[in-house]
Amino acid sequence: MNKLLFSLVWLAPLFATGQTAPFKPVFTNMTEFGGLFGQVRYGTPFTESVDKRVNLTAQTFNGVQLRPRLAVGGTVGVDWYNTAMITPVCASVRYDISRPSPTRDTQKNLRIFTSLDTGWGFTWLNEDPSGYKTSGGWVVSPGIGFRIGKPTNTNFILSLSYKRQEANAEKPLSWNELAKHETRVYNRMAFRIGLAF
Amino acid sequence: MKPNLLPLCLLFVLSLTGCTDQCKETRTYRRYVPVTLSLREIREGVRTEEVRPLEKPGKIYTKGGYLFINELKEGIHLIDNRNPSAPRPVAFLRIPGNGDMAIRNNILYADSYMDLVAFDISNPAQPREVSRVQSVFPSGQFEGGSWSINPQSVMLSDQRVEYVTETIKTDCEGGGASQWVGCPNCDVVRFSSQSGSAAPIAASTAPNSNGTAGSMARFALYSDFLYTVGQTDMQLFNVQDAANPVAQARINLGWGIETIFPYKDKLFIGSQTGMHIYDNANPASPVRLSTFQHARVCDPVAVHDNIAYVTLRNGTQCGGFTNQLDVIDITSLTSPRLLRSYPMQNPHGLGIDFPNLFICEGEFGLKTFDARSALAVKQLQHLTSMHAYDVIPLTGTLLVIGRDGLYQFDYTNPGQLTQLSKIPVNRPY
Secondary structure, three states: OHHHHHHHHHHHHHHHOOOOOOOOOEEEEEEEEEEEEEEEEEEOOOOOEEEEEEEEEEEEEEEEEOOOOEEEEEEEEEEEEOOEEEEEEEEEEEEEEEOOOHHHOOOOOEEEEEEEEEEEEEOOOOOOOOOOEEEOOEEEEEEEEEEEOOOOOOEEEEEEEEEEEEEEEEOOOOOOEEEEEEEEEEEEEEEEEEEEO | OOHHHHHHHHHHHHHHHOOEEEEEEEEEEEEEEEEEEEHHHHHOOOEEEOOOOEOOEEEEEEEOOEEEEEEOOOEEEEEEOOOOOOOEEEEEEEOOOOOOEEEEOOEEEEEEOOEEEEEEOOOOOOOEEEEEEOOOOOEEEEOOEEEEEEOOOOEEEEEEEEEEEEEEEOOOOOOOOOOOOOOOOOOOOOOOOEOOOOOOOOOOOOOOOEOEOEOOOOEEEEOOEEEEEOOOEEEEEEOOOOOOOEEEEEEEOOOOEEEEEEEOOEEEEEEOOEEEEEEOOOOOOOEEEEEEEOOOOEOOEEEEOOEEEEEEEOOOOOOOOOOEEEEEEOOOOOOOEEEEEEEOOOOOOEEEEOOEEEEEOEOOOEEEEEOOOOOOOEEEEEEOOOOEOEEEEEOOEEEEEEOOEEEEEEOOOOOOOEEEEEEEEOOOO
């Protein structure tokens, strides 16, 4: 009797979806590194300057492929900004939107995916100079990318995303200052390469 | 548009408009505006006024159930504190250029820029000027702004402080080296705290009864003398006739003098680089015994028996990079010896009512310690919900001044302070 019940449980999904084999959720990983590209405009109107900024970024997305096109999970990374090392911890979604050319369906070796990460950037790994206190903030990062390789294999990925990272810094006071505080919003384009499986 | 192209377009737009870091620094600082005052104007500016709220409280001093709170550069708040649960302001004594005070019997000594003024406070609601030692202090500082007297022109040059808040765009690179610009304001004493040296309020058996000042005070009373320290020297006043102080010797102390307090027949003088110990066996002529050197930081001091407690802190006007409590053995006054250092967060004023040690940690609150063993000072309580600059422990009642007010606590149980009252501070910034 027990054997029969056990068999039914295993067979139940088959009955539920008719003759089509159900999609089985699997673990998925997407690990990338690259650069954060941006610029900054600063100073007073009379002494304004603009500098370009490039910083390193690395992240790993670990999640569950819930549907053939949809994966959800979490992303942990490290962003090396010039004066802050921020560790974003995000809730993440990956969604395959289409293949670039329907004529190459059979190859299934180039797919486009979108991504959305949002969470909080922590400063666990950041070392502040004496008198400074840097704290993290909200981060949001929508993006788009290519998966190169067959779905059954490990894929090579290229991605382009926008990243908005908030942070704050308390600064040491010079002799006639009473309070000094900096609010930062890093707005960057991130170009990354990596592997996914 | 095909839906699939939507994210691409969105990214494109963002890349055009949104890839610029936005960093803004907001800072509040003091701006100094030069002003010139006539000595006559200053001397005629002394008067009793209606009570007013605390704005920039400086020293606190207590005697005979009354609390005296300096309003920096403006005067002194007189507060009836016989019931610490309900302190009652009774008057505001306007004294132009006031920053310090000391009380013997019923005479209040206060500086007024260049003068030392004596007030009769038999009736604290109606203080009365009884004498004045003119032009005895040549220069000084308030909140980093310097003043100096020009005897020829009978004018005084001062700097009025304004508070400015401004926001500028920065390059998001705020983690660079600090810009320490001297330490000119370390010696502006803002709050006092009690040390073991302070005479008890109820010193009725003594021929003279002094009030309670503390480890950050610049005025100290001992024997027949009032000692006042400036940035580099100590001015003595003979107060044998309390109502008529007489200027006496001026002793050079060296650079960066911050505080003074007498303990037994010794004077402990805190400076930005160390603690000087002076032998005061002859109160008319103190003699330097030794100096305990430390890093260049601000350093309020409290003493009990043969142990001196020194808090070192960095930040604002203090320079240095040290935040700690040093416990120093002063059994041998000629060679003080560090017993142990305890790490602190940002210690400011401190007070001791042995075995209870109270340390203000600035924005980190107030800590109480059991200091029975100098080598094992134990933390009992940490109040984090308040900002604390300085303390005066007063036989069971703790006065704590912070950014937002003057608190009074019952410390009968030092591990569980009970708040009795709070006098709010309305800061101008």
